[in-house]
Amino acid sequence: METRTPVLQATNLVKTFGRVVALDGVDLELYPGEVLAIIGDNGAGKSSLIKCLSGAYTPDAGQLLLDGQPVRFHGAQEARAAGIETVYQTLAVSPALDIASNLYLGREERRPGVLGSVFRMLDTKGMRQRSEEQVKRLGITTLQDTTQAVETLSGGQRQAVAVARAAAFGSKVIILDEPTAALGVREGNQVLQMIRDLRNRGLPVILISHNMQHVFEVADRVHIQRLGRRAAVVTPETHSAEDAVAIMTGAKQAA
Numbered sequence: 297m298e299t300r301t302p303v304l305q306a307t308n309l310v311k312t313f314g315r316v317v318a319l320d321g322v323d324l325e326l327y328p329g330e331v332l333a334i335i336g337d338n339g340a341g342k343s344s345l346i347k348c349l350s351g352a353y354t355p356d357a358g359q360l361l362l363d364g365q366p367v368r369f370h371g372a373q374e375a376r377a378a379g380i381e382t383v384y385q386t387l388a389v390s391p392a393l394d395i396a397s398n399l400y401l402g403r404e405e406r407r408p409g410v411l412g413s414v415f416r417m418l419d420t421k422g423m424r425q426r427s428e429e430q431v432k433r434l435g436i437t438t439l440q441d442t443t444q445a446v447e448t449l450s451g452g453q454r455q456a457v458a459v460a461r462a463a464a465f466g467s468k469v470i471i472l473d474e475p476t477a478a479l480g481v482r483e484g485n486q487v488l489q490m491i492r493d494l495r496n497r498g499l500p501v502i503l504i505s506h507n508m509q510h511v512f513e514v515a516d517r518v519h520i521q522r523l524g525r526r527a528a529v530v531t532p533e534t535h536s537a538e539d540a541v542a543i544m545t546g547a548k549q550a551a
């Protein structure tokens with residue numbers, strides 16, 4: 297039996313869109329320092345689930361607990377302020393801006409003293425410097441120059457920027473919706489390595505992926521979502537990817 301307090305816990309989440317039931321009473325637990333994968337077929341409710349966790353959706357019913365305390369987020373900003381950072385399936389990067397500006401998008405820092413407080417001048421140099429440190433600390437070798445415009449980056453590099461951004465500011469939980477879907481083998485592996493690094497730094501990660509190989513490579517536990525419900529939670533030690541897919545598709549009942 298698990299006795300630790302989850303960093304993030306959801307109980308009995310319900311989310312409907314008109315007659316469509318996206319979430320039909322879903323529980324989820326994310327424990328300290330783990331990678332929790334969420335798998336499920338298209339439309340199983342994965343994105344809806346993480347949108348409820350990240351404040352993008354307000355669930356119709358159910359409860360969220362952060363470090364054991366009940367929380368209610370009215371919008372993604374509130375969840376971010378509480379330490380939950382999400383990288384959505386549709387990447388929220390600004391192509392025209394450079395890497396450093398993307399990392400600080402929405403939380404630009406001002407220059408110290410009157411230049412910042414009175415003249416509202418941005419601390420461009422400081423943000424650039426801290427971006428470079430952040431990118432280096434995460435071991436993202438694919439990004440070399442943080443003044444490079446994001447529109448000139450490859451798909452994998454853009455994803456790396458989005459993950460770096462989440463890692464820079466997510467103090468409690470990082471949520472990644474399909475971070476490797478559009479990536480080649482090498483870039484996909486780099487994102488997987490970033491996920492491991494985050495976990496090794498003690499940050500728990502929720503990873504949504506259709507890629508069973510990736511899931512079984514990095515996840516500590518696997519939440520299987522099926523038809524708006526949690527069908528099972530398995531571990532790579534006790535279940536194979538084939539077992540998980542069988543539960544996901546309903547070919548097999550969870551043991």
Ligand SMILES: Nc1ncnc2c1ncn2[C@@H]1O[C@H](COP(=O)(O)OP(=O)(O)OP(=O)(O)O)[C@@H](O)[C@H]1O
Pocket residue numbers: 313316317318336337338339340341342343344345
């Ligand atoms: N904004 C919305 N309006 C109406 N229906 C929605 C909305 N968002 C999700 N749904 C419906 O809720 C169900 C769950 O969708 P969701 O996006 O959570 O699935 P998913 O598991 O993320 O699928 P995928 O693997 O395709 O990303 C689907 O039937 C979907 O059509």
Ligand SMILES: [Mg+2]
Pocket residue numbers: 342343344385
């Ligand atoms: Mg989805």
